[in-house]
Amino acid sequence: xxxxxxxxxxxxxxxxxxxxxxxxxxxxxxxxxxxxxxxxxxxxxxxxxxxxxxxxxxxxxxxxxxxxxxxxxxxxxxxxxxxxxxxxxxxxxxxxxxxxxxxxxxxxxxxxxxxxxxxxxxxxxxxxxxxxxxxxxxxxxxxxxxxxxxxxxxxxxxxxxxxxxxxxxxxxxxxxxxxxxxxxxxxx
Ligand code: SF4
Numbered sequence: 001x002x003x004x005x006x007x008x009x010x011x012x013x014x015x016x017x018x019x020x021x022x023x024x025x026x027x028x029x030x031x032x033x034x035x036x037x038x039x040x041x042x043x044x045x046x047x048x049x050x051x052x053x054x055x056x057x058x059x060x061x062x063x064x065x066x067x068x069x070x071x072x073x074x075x076x077x078x079x080x081x082x083x084x085x086x087x088x089x090x091x092x093x094x095x096x097x098x099x100x101x102x103x104x105x106x107x108x109x110x111x112x113x114x115x116x117x118x119x120x121x122x123x124x125x126x127x128x129x130x131x132x133x134x135x136x137x138x139x140x141x142x143x144x145x146x147x148x149x150x151x152x153x154x155x156x157x158x159x160x161x162x163x164x165x166x167x168x169x170x171x172x173x174x175x176x177x178x179x180x181x182x183x184x185x186x187x188x
Contacts, residue, residue, distance in 0.1 A: 001109065005034060008109050012086060018102035020087035020095075026053030030082030030110055032075050037187035038178070039116035040064075040075075041107065043125040043157065044085030044095050055081050060158035064122070067158075067172060071179040080114050082107055084129050100129055117185055119150055120178060123157025138167075142174040144181065151185075153178065 002008040013027045028045040048058035056064050085095040085103050121127040127135040131152050145152045155174035
């Protein structure tokens with residue numbers, strides 16, 4: 001449907017398909033390497049992301065960057081990162097199913113351009129939307145699922161790790177598994 005990234009981004013930045021457009025400061029489109037073999041998908045923008053127009057820029061983004069760095073990866077070079085929902089839900093509530101349905105087309109179009117070999121879902125909401133509706137994040141994180149020829153894995157959301165630091169070692173294991181899978185597939 002969209003021929004170029006510029007066309008897609010321009011349409012997304014003007015989107016008013018759901019009520020979340022009314023309170024946003026910025027549409028948070030996504031960022032990173034548009035030819036990366038790995039795509040990270042989060043839930044939606046928080047306060048800092050809404051203010052700056054970039055995904056994962058608050059404290060949880062800093063933690064994500066640290067975890068990437070620990071497996072010799074960076075968000076600019078090795079991944080593309082976007083969210084299920086492009087505008088901030090009020091008071092950071094979970095996005096409603098209708099809002100997710102309205103917005104998911106943007107992520108699908110981004111995925112079609114990138115054609116990642118691996119998709120990593122950050123947190124329960126993204127995993128339930130992308131991998132399977134009954135995904136149990138603390139039971140199934142770190143496992144790889146294959147859908148439509150793409151490997152998919154979920155790991156706890158960095159914001160959840162800030163609330164429950166005891167889960168950080170288990171989440172870090174997921175990043176090691178990701179790195180191993182990238183090496184196995186020859187993703188640089
Ligand atoms: S959340 Fe998504 S669907 Fe809703 S207005 Fe923002 S970009 Fe459009």
